[in-house]
Amino acid sequence: xxxxxxxxxxxxxxxxxxxxxTTPDSAVAKKCGRGCQRTMDNACTVEARLWAxxxxxxxxxxxxxxCCRSPQYNALLRQCGYFPAKRxxxxxxxxxxxxxxxxxxxxxxxxxxxFPPVCPYYHHGHCHVQxxxxxxxxxxxxxxxxxxxxxxxxxxNRSGRGGDWNEQGRSRSSRRRNYATPKPWxxxxxxxxxx
Amino acid sequence: MKIYCLKALFSLACLLLSHSALAKVxxxxxxxxxxxxxxxxxxLSQAAETCFARLNKEFYRLEKxxxxxxxxxxxxxxxxxYEREIKKLNEDFFPTMxxxxxxxxxxxxxxxxIEVWANEMQKDLNDLKQMK
Numbered sequence: 001x002x003x004x005x006x007x008x009x010x011x012x013x014x015x016x017x018x019x020x021x022t023t024p025d026s027a028v029a030k031k032c033g034r035g036c037q038r039t040m041d042n043a044c045t046v047e048a049r050l051w052a053x054x055x056x057x058x059x060x061x062x063x064x065x066x067c068c069r070s071p072q073y074n075a076l077l078r079q080c081g082y083f084p085a086k087r088x089x090x091x092x093x094x095x096x097x098x099x100x101x102x103x104x105x106x107x108x109x110x111x112x113x114x115f116p117p118v119c120p121y122y123h124h125g126h127c128h129v130q131x132x133x134x135x136x137x138x139x140x141x142x143x144x145x146x147x148x149x150x151x152x153x154x155x156x157n158r159s160g161r162g163g164d165w166n167e168q169g170r171s172r173s174s175r176r177r178n179y180a181t182p183k184p185w186x187x188x189x190x191x192x193x194x195x
Numbered sequence: 196m197k198i199y200c201l202k203a204l205f206s207l208a209c210l211l212l213s214h215s216a217l218a219k220v221x222x223x224x225x226x227x228x229x230x231x232x233x234x235x236x237x238x239l240s241q242a243a244e245t246c247f248a249r250l251n252k253e254f255y256r257l258e259k260x261x262x263x264x265x266x267x268x269x270x271x272x273x274x275x276x277y278e279r280e281i282k283k284l285n286e287d288f289f290p291t292m293x294x295x296x297x298x299x300x301x302x303x304x305x306x307x308x309i310e311v312w313a314n315e316m317q318k319d320l321n322d323l324k325q326m327k
Contacts, residue, residue, distance in 0.1 A: 066233070083230055083231040083238070084231070084233055084234070085231055085233060085234035085235075085237035085238040085241060086237075086241055087237050087241065088233055088234045088237055089234055089237065090233065090234070095233070095234070097233060105296075106296075106298070107298050119296075119298055119300045119301040120296070120301075121235075121295050121296035121301050122296065123233065123235055124233075126233075128233050128234065128235075130234075130301065132304075133298075133300040133301070133303070134300045134301070134302065134303020134304045134305075134306075134307075135300075135303065138303065138304050139303050139304050139306070139307040140307070141304075142304035142305070142307045142308050143307040143308065143310065143311055145308075146244075146307070146308040146311035146312065147311055149244070150247070150311060150312070150315045153244075153247065153248045153251060154251060154255075157248070157251050157252045157254070157255045158255050160255065160256070160259070164245075164248065164249065164252070165248040165252070
């Protein structure tokens, strides 16, 4: 009897602990649903023609779920359990997300309701509308940029520095080191070593 | 004395780190990239870039190791990793990007970017095969 009581207590305690650990931080959760904004944190602004079309769409009863995203907000969304792209077109104000049926997620329909020429595609229940449409010239530019970045990756890896490459060209660990304030224990330790 | 001890320990740690066994590099799958909430094209391109960066890191680590049976074994393992990831790009990433939509223009730039990452991986793979 006592053993069963103990087991039940243990089970309840475990469930409570799991619940406590998996409940999202309320502060973070509150910041996650910022919806559609034209500008955010002075970091981006939705293109004028796209914004005008979005306003028009809202008036017609279409839900616009996401517009401009600052780098900070994009990072925050990851904390909230979403997976936005690190260089998303939302961050340069060239994309918005709409709730329309997959059938209506095409440039013909969107132009009829007031959108400029766009390249929309349906994904995860929403229509991702972007004005950044690829051409032969933009593809050539993108290729050239990537080749430069590939060279940077090679230089970084050849140097044998620790950490993984990221687009800033610095390792995550070194970035942390740059911003971190020196720890008093570390200073004591190294002064001890020097002595 | 204390300094010498610390220096010796530090050197030993560095030696161990530089000669530690090369870890298997496995990049993200197409399925996990498609879980991205937006901008699939950009997410795919970033996944390919990160994959190249990780494989290439192992490539240069291996290049610095002295020739030995252990090195040949590690090269063979890395070749398998490179071949698997290049195959993933060719068989999963490229066809998906072609199908994304946007009137066939949404992923054009990112398609070109992934071509670069695939080429770079192929270059490394060729060099690895010669390194054996």
